Amino acid sequence: MLKKLFKRDNSKKTNSRTSKTSSGNPKAANAAAKTSVRGSKGKVAPTRNTNNAKPAHGKAAAKSTAPKSESKVDVKPWKLEEFKVEPAEGKTRFHDLMLPESVMRGIHELGFEYCSPIQAESLPAALRGRDTIGQAQTGTGKTAAFLLTIFNRILNVVPEERFASEPRALVVAPTRELALQIGKDAEGLAKYTGLNVVTVVGGMNYESQRQMLRDNVVDVLVATPGRLIDFMRSQDVYLDQVEVLVLDEADRMLDMGFIPDVKRIVRATPTKDIRQTLLYSATFNFDVRILIDQWTTNPHKVVIEPEQITTDRVDQKLYLVAETDKYSILERVLAEEKPERLIIFANRRDLTRNLCDKLNKNGHSAALLSGEVSQEKRIRTLERFREGRVNIMVATDVAGRGIHVDGVSHVINYTLPEDPEDYVHRIGRTGRAGAKGVSVSLVSEDDAFCLPDLEKYLGTKLELTQP
Numbered sequence: 001m002l003k004k005l006f007k008r009d010n011s012k013k014t015n016s017r018t019s020k021t022s023s024g025n026p027k028a029a030n031a032a033a034k035t036s037v038r039g040s041k042g043k044v045a046p047t048r049n050t051n052n053a054k055p056a057h058g059k060a061a062a063k064s065t066a067p068k069s070e071s072k073v074d075v076k077p078w079k080l081e082e083f084k085v086e087p088a089e090g091k092t093r094f095h096d097l098m099l100p101e102s103v104m105r106g107i108h109e110l111g112f113e114y115c116s117p118i119q120a121e122s123l124p125a126a127l128r129g130r131d132t133i134g135q136a137q138t139g140t141g142k143t144a145a146f147l148l149t150i151f152n153r154i155l156n157v158v159p160e161e162r163f164a165s166e167p168r169a170l171v172v173a174p175t176r177e178l179a180l181q182i183g184k185d186a187e188g189l190a191k192y193t194g195l196n197v198v199t200v201v202g203g204m205n206y207e208s209q210r211q212m213l214r215d216n217v218v219d220v221l222v223a224t225p226g227r228l229i230d231f232m233r234s235q236d237v238y239l240d241q242v243e244v245l246v247l248d249e250a251d252r253m254l255d256m257g258f259i260p261d262v263k264r265i266v267r268a269t270p271t272k273d274i275r276q277t278l279l280y281s282a283t284f285n286f287d288v289r290i291l292i293d294q295w296t297t298n299p300h301k302v303v304i305e306p307e308q309i310t311t312d313r314v315d316q317k318l319y320l321v322a323e324t325d326k327y328s329i330l331e332r333v334l335a336e337e338k339p340e341r342l343i344i345f346a347n348r349r350d351l352t353r354n355l356c357d358k359l360n361k362n363g364h365s366a367a368l369l370s371g372e373v374s375q376e377k378r379i380r381t382l383e384r385f386r387e388g389r390v391n392i393m394v395a396t397d398v399a400g401r402g403i404h405v406d407g408v409s410h411v412i413n414y415t416l417p418e419d420p421e422d423y424v425h426r427i428g429r430t431g432r433a434g435a436k437g438v439s440v441s442l443v444s445e446d447d448a449f450c451l452p453d454l455e456k457y458l459g460t461k462l463e464l465t466q467p
């Protein structure tokens, strides 16, 4: 169904925003009511300058919340009874969470059955509107945990009037790869909801992203900080209608120096007593705790230990090798292990490039994923890897952040990372979603100095063997 877009009447806009609940979720209703009260006090809404040089469609409002993607999706009838999962002791089914049926259909299609620990622990409170802080890494299912919270909330509260450029939920993530992955996960889970998910990241076509914001009602916006600030500056996006704010990998945003930008972004959203805030971080150091105090209200804290990822499902092998023998040992590992789908991590871009070239020359099918590869190409590479057209991906840590490909059977650390968190993150690319995985680390005299810190971080002794 096509949405009717019309010019914004600014004077009407702030006063007319009212919401109603379709499901009787009292917390959501309450928050929605607060939003409209705030609007009627005239405190919010940055001035929309109707005389600026922007094209008229940028000031368009959409009166309807009609599903944007309805025409694109095959809407065969579907009944919840088709999604059968037996109750199991100690496990939470998605059926137990009273999620909207359209969301259940997306979950069913993705093949999820039971909640992962972070989902089981965080969703009951988050779905009631409680702020949540999650100490968890990628690989734990945290993305679906926050996305389901968002979808549940915005599907249960139906605003009477919607305007372009005004997302109802915002997810901020530190890297493009992570943001694109979250956007993709969101589109998958929201496939049958009719919600419109827009992802904006740096390094990709600015104008088309701008149009996606200005020409449509945006339900969920996923963004990296820099590009989002650009669109805020150019008044292509307004954050004063954000009901749910997600800050993913907060510690990494601190490390990467994004916090001043993120502070600006958070300030542009409704105050913390009005919005729901979900914040995730692999570590909860002093700086992260300060942000939590500033941005959340009485949050429910969920801790998922990284060790669970590393030790439970990944068979870790560490081979002691001479630096000069690494490539020949790698070939041997490939011949012996016959990995179905493999990611090789190395610390430097030039090393990943050389390694990738060498593998291809020696008859393997490898692709490069490093910072020197353009964003568009990286996305195509990931697609090829997902579809199995190449079975080896050679990546640096930065490019490897946020890679979510199921069925990665092996991870090889061609060099050990200096940061133990990166090790956990790397090997967490395998052993995902309940599958078993294998990691092989080639440890030379140059890598050995990383071992004490790594063992301390993991809390276990790592056994080095001869290959």
Ligand code: AMP
Residues within 6 Å of the ligand: 111, 112, 113, 114, 115, 116, 119, 137, 138, 139, 140, 141, 142, 143, 144, 404, 405, 406, 432, 433
């Ligand atoms: P994340 O930690 O969000 O990166 O998710 C890790 C992977 O687990 C992703 O590929 C998800 O699609 C998958 N996943 C998330 N939740 C579940 C679940 N409840 N059951 C099975 N797979 C899941």
